[in-house]
Every structure is written in C-alpha cells, then in structure tokens.
Amino acid sequence: MIVTIGIWCAAFLTLAIFSFLYKDNPFYRFAEHLFTGVSAAYWMVVAFWNQIHPNLFGNLWWPDWFLRKWPEFTYVLVDEVHVGGEILPGNALVDGSLSPEVLASAELVNIISPIYYIPLVLGILFFTRLIPKISYLSRWPLAFVMGMAAGLRLYSFLQSNAMMQISSTVNPAPIMGQGFLAWLNFLIVAIGVFTGLIYFYFSKEHKGVFGQLSRVGVLFLMLSFGAAFGYTVMARISLLLGRFQFLGGWLGGIFGN
Amino acid sequence: MNIFARLNELDRRWIFLMIGLSVALPLMFPFSQPVKVSPHVQSVYDALEELPDGSLVLVSFEYGPSTMPEVRPMAKSLLNYLFAHNHKIIVTCLWPDGLFMSREILGEIAVDKYNLEYGADYINLGYKPGNEVVINAIASSFSVTFPVDTRGRTLASYPIMEGIENLTNIDMIFSLSAGFPGTVEWVQYAADPLGIPMSTGCTAVQVTEVVPYVESGQCRGILGGLSGAAEFEQLMVDMGEAEELGAANSGMAAQGVAHMVIVLFIVVGNLAFYVERRRQRKY
Amino acid sequence: MLLKRWIPLFILIFVGVMTLISWFVPHDPIGGLGDNFSQFFDIIASFAIILGAANLIKLQGSKIFRRKRNWQYSIVTIVGFIITAVVGINWHITMGVLPEGFNYIAGPHVNQATSPFYWIWWYIFTPLSATMYALLAFYVASASYRAFRARNLEATILLLAGIVVMLGRVPLGQMLTNWMPDAIGFLRIERVADWIYTYPNAAGQRAIMIGIALGVVSTSLRLILGIEKSFLGEE
Incomplete structure (x- = not known):
C-alpha cells in the first residue's frame, strides 16, 4: 500500500x-x-x-546519565562498555547482546578528544550569519574552510592538473616504438595544448604569429567544446530516458502490461 | 509565409513533442543493435583484469537519482564483475545520494544475487560531507573518518577491515561519478599522490573533462555515459563475465533515435536560417 | 578589528600553511595536524549544510510573513522541509515492521526501507530531482534547433564535432558508416568520434585544465599569503 x-x-x-x-x-x-x-x-x-x-558528538564529553538515557542514540558516543572485566564496543548498547540489567551495571566509557571542541565552536559560529549584529564571526569558520581548501588545492592542482598534464604532453616515452599515427596524434595534442595556452595568455596582444597561433588554439578549443556538446546531449537524453522508463513502468502497472 | 520562415519561427513546444516522442517510441517498440566496444572501455576492463582475485577495491558512489539512468548500469556490471572475481569491496559515498544508491544496488547484487556476507566480502562506509577533503582524510585513516559504517558499527568489528588502515591498503579505486566531487578529485587526492591505480565510470557530461587524465595514465580507462555503460555490458557478455545485456543496452535504441532527431534539428535549423537570411538579403 | 580581521586572517594563513606543509611532511606533528584539519573541515562543512537549510527557511518564512508574491508556495517549501526533517531526525518513526535482527538505532535508520525518510527520498526527492534534470533534454534539443548556427569557421567546427560525437556514440549513428570497407575503416564515424575526444578534445581540455590549475595555484597562494582578503569584505 x-x-x-x-x-x-x-x-x-x-x-x-x-x-x-x-x-x-x-x-x-x-x-x-x-x-x-x-x-x-x-x-x-x-x-x-x-x-x-558520529564524528563530532562521538568525540565530545557527555554526562553518564545522558549516555544511558537513549542508548540507540548514544551508542556512537560511547567508546567502550566495560562488563565484568570484558571491554565491548559502544555498539553493545544496542545490538541486543546484553540484557538491560547488565547494561545498567556496566561502565560506559566516553573517550574525549578535546580538540574536537574547535570544529564545534567554528561550526556554531557559522550560524552567526543569521544574526546581522555579530555576523562577522562567521568569517572564522569561513577562514578555516578557505585556508584548508587553498592548502589542499595548491598542491593537488599543481601536481595533477598542471605538471602531470604538461609532462604527458611533452614526454613521448609512452609512444616510443609505435607507428607514425601515434606520433602524429602526439604532435596534434602537443600543438593543441601549446596553442590553446597561447589563446589563454592575455598579457600580450593576439597579433601576428602570436595571433595566428592563438587562432589555431581556438580551433582546438572549439573541437573540445563540440565534443562536450555532443556528450552533454547524450547525458540529457539518458536522463529523460530514465524518467520515461519510470512513467512506462507506472502506466504498465495501471494497465497490467 | 514560406516554409523556411515558418520553420524559423516554429513554437518550441513542437520541438519538445518531437524529442519526447523520439525517446518514448523506441522504448515502446524496442529494437536492438550491436554495440561496438571503444578503446577506453576496453582499458577499464584490462585494468580490472590485472587485479589478482581477492583484491581489495574501493568503489565510490558519487551519483544521484538524476544521473541514475547513466551510472547505475555501470555500477551493476562493475559489482557483478568484482564479486564474481572474489574481490572484496569497500564502498564510500562522496554524495549523500550515493548512500541510497549504493544501498539499493548492493542489495540487488551482493545480497540477492551472490548472497555475500556483509562485513566479510563487502562493507558500506556511507557518506561523509566534505567533498575532496574526505578523500584526503581517508588517505590517512578510514576508522577516524568513518567511526561507524552504515549499520552503526565500528569498522574494527568487521573482518574485511582487518589490517586496513587507510587508502594505501587499497588495490584499486573505482569512482562511479556524476560530477563534483568525483573522478577528478579521486585522481587529484588519491590516485596521483598515493599511486593507487584507479578507473572510472562517469556521466557523459564529464567525459571530455576526464579524458586528459585517462590519456596521461592517471586514470585507467573510462566508461562514459549510457553508451559507455552499454559497451561495458557488451564486453562483459563477450568475455563470458555476464549472461545477458542490461539496462544500458535496452536504452540505446531510444538514445540513438533521439541523437538522430537532434542532429536533424541542427541541420534543419541551420538550413532554415540560411535560406531565410539569403531571401531577406535579396529583398 | 581583532575579531573581524586579524583572527580570521590568522586562521586562514595558519590552516593553509599547515595543510600545504602536511603534503610534504606527513609525519607528526604536522602530518597529524593536517589529518585533524581534514576532520574539522568535514565537520564544519556539515554545519554549513545545516546553515544553508536554516537560511532557506528564514527566507521562505519572511516571504510568507510579508505576503510577498506567490507566498503560498513558500508554505509548501516549509511544510516539505519540516516533515522531512522531523522523520529524518526522529529515529523512532517507522512505517512498518523492522527487518528481523535489526534494532532501531539513530543514524542507520535513514537508509532503512521502513523509514519514512527513505520513503520520502525514494518517492518524492528522486522523481523531483531526476525530472528537473530530465527537462534539460528538451531545452538542449530546442537550443540545437534555434541557437546553434554555423555562422563562422569556429562555430562550424564546434557543430561538426558535436554531430560526429553524437552519432559516433550510438549504434544507430554508427550504422551510417558501417558500409565502409576495412581499408578506410578509420573514417567510420565511431572511430572519428573516438579520435576527436581522445586527441583534439584532450588537447583543448588540457589547455583549459592547465590554465585553471595555474589560476587555482595563484589564488591559493594569494590566500595563504594573506594578499587576497575579499572574504573579509576587503578589496
């Protein structure tokens, strides 16, 4: 039903x-x-x-009465359940292996990681955005997020998207010993990347040889956008297909077919 | 008004109707056509074949309901292959929807078809917000990033996680991706810095963006969109890994007709535009 | 000034520099600090998601309160939000008998088939989300007809590449050139499509990627060095 x-x-x-x-x-x-x-x-x-x-509450301090109040909530907050010399994981609170009487006498250990009060405070500060008078405090968590993103992306983009791409464009090692066509394609990619980069270089006016090279770069970019367009059409049609299949199933259910 | 002028001013709802019919009619009256396997799909298969039986593969679900028609068939073929070769699977989700997507498909393949044991043959760690930073976090520790799995139990309580500390213990990463965060982030934060082999199945929209990583060897092959999924299904049948083709192949007829209609739209639209422009210049 | 400017600037620079160094020094204390920052980031990102939801409700609430145009629809948004939030947060609400051996525990309850949250996800969120995106198929078709004109060489190349890829990726399109003998098999449409997206497309995409990467690197450096302060509302 x-x-x-x-x-x-x-x-x-x-x-x-x-x-x-x-x-x-x-x-x-x-x-x-x-x-x-x-x-x-x-x-x-x-x-x-x-x-x-799990990740924040599980690392903070909770009073014992709270840990016992809603075991189906606090099983993640309890790190160890000590029963008669045996140490069980917090999940023992809810997996049915221990009777309520045994649980009542068990010791619930809540291991605290004090440093997790930092993201708690920063997270709460985000909400000051809703209070205009102190909304500037939301810059603190924002600063953390931006700092982290900048530190991570600086290296990863440099490594994966710049260095490795340049290296794979100019390094012919993978096609050594292959035929003329492989070399031709290698050359086409190298020319495409080089002229494409020229097109994106705006500090020099696109005139003369530089302008001609930049125009070749545009043609490569257009081929790329064309391929992207073709694939976008494909993706959108696939999504429509999915919805029609669902509607077909629904109508089939009504008409018994 | 001549026909070209009319074509130029055609109400877009007629176009909507035509595209709707071009997808609906082949679904109602299906016809099958052989699918040719492209080199990038073959590369994915070759990468999988290089894994010794019983390897540990991390499959990440980064797609949702809107992209399910494209990526789900890939996920299905992939899980079938991995389980048939006794590989162990750790599932993570960088998209919240991935949680439900993975739950649904694991239920169908791991539970119903292969009757595998959760926690021994596969585990679903679930979703964590944080995008690429989650990848960075599991690069140092699974258990700190995922204190519990989707069943609410600590990772240490499962045999599959025994001795598995972080991403460096993984033999291969497979990203089932529909955008950000997805394939690109797995390349940037796991495959490249840690040197873990990876492959991907992604939506068609992402293909052109991911191809440079494939060509530079940072990612082993790519299953791109519904056609990539259909080719992978075909390859699985050809190699004796599967008995029958799946959902992607049954959608290819409609996909093909719709592509033809859109190409026709482009041609007719341009023709009408040029004829009308010439006529207007003449007068 | 301390709270508004210097503390956020210190947080940004400290976190940025430590994260960057932790790429190269994965050992404690810096490596450990970098790992902790990753965990903190994920937690703060979750708060940001909740803030986004709170902001939406604030905006829709004010729309209703001020009786702005079409305010009635804002009620739909808020009711949808409240119902989903309540059944999602309260782990006791169920729509049937739990599977054998399964206890009702907070967290995993959201992906149980008996959970109303799961029902909402599957029967409300999924069709809405999927159909919203499926609409784009119609608009891309309409744009193909009305907007894509081969006005010059660049536009013609774009259109031709698009057409070749579209036809080359489906069996129906491939049939157009299946007649070609093997001697000129490289001209078959699927082969040309493969070639386009493997070589010229990869070249174009690489140029874009390298350009973006250099942009990201320079922006990141500006942030970490404290030069870029636009997030503080400064020039």
Missing part, C-alpha cells in the same frame, strides 16, 4: 515537473517548491547523521 502510494506520488510529481514544458503552472510551482524544501531537509538530515553525530 505504502509502495503504491509512493509510486503514484512519484508519477504525479514527475508529470507536474514535465507540465512546465507546456507553460508555467501551479502544479509545476508546487513541485518545484516542494523539491526545495525536501532537498534542504534531506541534506541537513544526512549531514547530521553521517558527520555531526
């Missing part, structure tokens, strides 16, 4: 979105707004249970 309601609901929402193709209408707007609300909550819930609950 729940599944049937679900399928009808999904079919209605699919058609509501498709109705926009004819023209804007209340069904589409309903579906669009529902999507916004549901997806925001969905992201929030998933982020909470997959990161904040």
Whole structure:
C-alpha cells in the first residue's frame, strides 16, 4: 500500500515537473517548491547523521546519565562498555547482546578528544550569519574552510592538473616504438595544448604569429567544446530516458502490461 | 509565409513533442543493435583484469537519482564483475545520494544475487560531507573518518577491515561519478599522490573533462555515459563475465533515435536560417 | 578589528600553511595536524549544510510573513522541509515492521526501507530531482534547433564535432558508416568520434585544465599569503 502510494506520488510529481514544458503552472510551482524544501531537509538530515553525530558528538564529553538515557542514540558516543572485566564496543548498547540489567551495571566509557571542541565552536559560529549584529564571526569558520581548501588545492592542482598534464604532453616515452599515427596524434595534442595556452595568455596582444597561433588554439578549443556538446546531449537524453522508463513502468502497472 | 520562415519561427513546444516522442517510441517498440566496444572501455576492463582475485577495491558512489539512468548500469556490471572475481569491496559515498544508491544496488547484487556476507566480502562506509577533503582524510585513516559504517558499527568489528588502515591498503579505486566531487578529485587526492591505480565510470557530461587524465595514465580507462555503460555490458557478455545485456543496452535504441532527431534539428535549423537570411538579403 | 580581521586572517594563513606543509611532511606533528584539519573541515562543512537549510527557511518564512508574491508556495517549501526533517531526525518513526535482527538505532535508520525518510527520498526527492534534470533534454534539443548556427569557421567546427560525437556514440549513428570497407575503416564515424575526444578534445581540455590549475595555484597562494582578503569584505 505504502509502495503504491509512493509510486503514484512519484508519477504525479514527475508529470507536474514535465507540465512546465507546456507553460508555467501551479502544479509545476508546487513541485518545484516542494523539491526545495525536501532537498534542504534531506541534506541537513544526512549531514547530521553521517558527520555531526558520529564524528563530532562521538568525540565530545557527555554526562553518564545522558549516555544511558537513549542508548540507540548514544551508542556512537560511547567508546567502550566495560562488563565484568570484558571491554565491548559502544555498539553493545544496542545490538541486543546484553540484557538491560547488565547494561545498567556496566561502565560506559566516553573517550574525549578535546580538540574536537574547535570544529564545534567554528561550526556554531557559522550560524552567526543569521544574526546581522555579530555576523562577522562567521568569517572564522569561513577562514578555516578557505585556508584548508587553498592548502589542499595548491598542491593537488599543481601536481595533477598542471605538471602531470604538461609532462604527458611533452614526454613521448609512452609512444616510443609505435607507428607514425601515434606520433602524429602526439604532435596534434602537443600543438593543441601549446596553442590553446597561447589563446589563454592575455598579457600580450593576439597579433601576428602570436595571433595566428592563438587562432589555431581556438580551433582546438572549439573541437573540445563540440565534443562536450555532443556528450552533454547524450547525458540529457539518458536522463529523460530514465524518467520515461519510470512513467512506462507506472502506466504498465495501471494497465497490467 | 514560406516554409523556411515558418520553420524559423516554429513554437518550441513542437520541438519538445518531437524529442519526447523520439525517446518514448523506441522504448515502446524496442529494437536492438550491436554495440561496438571503444578503446577506453576496453582499458577499464584490462585494468580490472590485472587485479589478482581477492583484491581489495574501493568503489565510490558519487551519483544521484538524476544521473541514475547513466551510472547505475555501470555500477551493476562493475559489482557483478568484482564479486564474481572474489574481490572484496569497500564502498564510500562522496554524495549523500550515493548512500541510497549504493544501498539499493548492493542489495540487488551482493545480497540477492551472490548472497555475500556483509562485513566479510563487502562493507558500506556511507557518506561523509566534505567533498575532496574526505578523500584526503581517508588517505590517512578510514576508522577516524568513518567511526561507524552504515549499520552503526565500528569498522574494527568487521573482518574485511582487518589490517586496513587507510587508502594505501587499497588495490584499486573505482569512482562511479556524476560530477563534483568525483573522478577528478579521486585522481587529484588519491590516485596521483598515493599511486593507487584507479578507473572510472562517469556521466557523459564529464567525459571530455576526464579524458586528459585517462590519456596521461592517471586514470585507467573510462566508461562514459549510457553508451559507455552499454559497451561495458557488451564486453562483459563477450568475455563470458555476464549472461545477458542490461539496462544500458535496452536504452540505446531510444538514445540513438533521439541523437538522430537532434542532429536533424541542427541541420534543419541551420538550413532554415540560411535560406531565410539569403531571401531577406535579396529583398 | 581583532575579531573581524586579524583572527580570521590568522586562521586562514595558519590552516593553509599547515595543510600545504602536511603534503610534504606527513609525519607528526604536522602530518597529524593536517589529518585533524581534514576532520574539522568535514565537520564544519556539515554545519554549513545545516546553515544553508536554516537560511532557506528564514527566507521562505519572511516571504510568507510579508505576503510577498506567490507566498503560498513558500508554505509548501516549509511544510516539505519540516516533515522531512522531523522523520529524518526522529529515529523512532517507522512505517512498518523492522527487518528481523535489526534494532532501531539513530543514524542507520535513514537508509532503512521502513523509514519514512527513505520513503520520502525514494518517492518524492528522486522523481523531483531526476525530472528537473530530465527537462534539460528538451531545452538542449530546442537550443540545437534555434541557437546553434554555423555562422563562422569556429562555430562550424564546434557543430561538426558535436554531430560526429553524437552519432559516433550510438549504434544507430554508427550504422551510417558501417558500409565502409576495412581499408578506410578509420573514417567510420565511431572511430572519428573516438579520435576527436581522445586527441583534439584532450588537447583543448588540457589547455583549459592547465590554465585553471595555474589560476587555482595563484589564488591559493594569494590566500595563504594573506594578499587576497575579499572574504573579509576587503578589496
């Protein structure tokens, strides 16, 4: 029953979105707004249970009474359950292996990592963005995020996207011993990369030989964009195919075919 | 008004109708056509073949409902192959949707088809927010990044994680990707710095962006979009790894007709434009 | 000034420099610090997601409160949000009998088939998300017809490459050149498509990638060195 309601609901929402193709209408707007609300909550819930609950709460301090209050929540916060000299993982709180009486007398060990109060504080500071008077405090977590991203990306982009690409463009080792065509393709790629980079070099006016080379670069870029366009069409059609297959299944269910 | 002027001013809803029909009709009246395997798909297979039986493969789910038609068939063929060759699989998800995608497909392949033991043959670590930083984090420790798996148990309680500390213990990474974070980030933060072999199955949109990594050897082959998935299915059948073709092949007829119609749109659109422009210049 | 400028600047530079050094010195204490920063980043990213949700509700709430145009639809957004959030956060709400041997525990409950959160994901979020993207197929077709004009050499090359790739990747398109004898097999459309995206496309993409990489490196350096301060609202 729940599944049937679900399928009808999904079919209605699919058609509501498709109705926009004819023209804007209340069904589409309903579906669009529902999507916004549901997806925001969905992201929030998933982020909470997959990161904040195990990775943050699991490293903070909790009072003993709290750890015992909702074991199905605190099993992640408890690191060890000591029962009669035996040390079990926190999951013992909920896996049914211990009776409530044994659990009541067990010692729950909550190992704390004090440094995790740093992301807690920084995370909370993000919310000052909603309070105009102290919103500048949200720059602290933002600074952390940007610093981390800058430190990580500086090296990885330099390594994977610049050095390795340049090296693979100019290093003929992989095609050594191969035929004329392999060399021709190697040369085409080298010319394409070189002239493409010239096109992106804006500190010199694109005139004369430099301008001609830049124009060759544009042609390579156009071939690249053309291929990207072809693949984009393919991707979009595949997505439509998926929705039509779903609608086909739904209609098949109604008409028994 | 002549026909070219009319074509130039055609209401876009007619175009919508035509493209809708070009996808719907082949689905209603399917026809099959042989798929040719391209070199990049063959490279993926070759990379998988190089793995000794019983290797540890990390499969990362970075796609969602919107890109499921393209990537799910790849995921299915891949898991079938990996489980058939007794490889152990660690699943991670850089997209929240990947959590549900992986759960659904593991249920179908690992549980229903192969009847494998969770925690011994495969494990689903689930989703972590943080994009590429998650990759950077598991490069140093799985258990710190994932204190518990999708079943709420510590990783140390599973035999598959015995002796597995971080990404350097993995034999191969396979990214099932639909965008950011995905294939590119796995190359940048795992394959390149740690030297782990990796391969990918991704949406068609990403193909042109990922190809340079494939050509430079940073990524072993690529399954690109629905056609890549269909070619991989065909290859699996050809190599005796699978008995029948899957969802990607059954969608290729509709895909083909729709591509033809769009090419026709481009040609007719240009023709109408030029004829009309010449006519207007004349007068 | 200390709270508004110097502390965030110190955080950025310290975190950036330590992360960068940890690439080269993976040993403690720097390596360990880098690992901790990764964990912190992931946690802070989760708070950012929650902030995004809170911001959305604040905006939609104010739309309803001020009776702005189409405010009624904002109610749909908020109701959808609240229902999803409640069934997602409260691990006790179930829509059926739990599978045998499974206890109701917080966290894993979201991906259980009996969870209403899972139901919402599968029957509401999935069709909405997938259909939104599927709409693009119609618009890409419309754009192909109305906007892609071979006005000059560049545009013609773009269109031809697009057409070859589109036809070369599907069996129906490949049939157009299947008649070609093996001697000129390299001219078959799938071979040409493969060639385009393996060589000229890779060259073009590489030029773009290298350009972007240099841009990212210089922006990162500017950030880490404290030159780029636009995130502080400064020039």
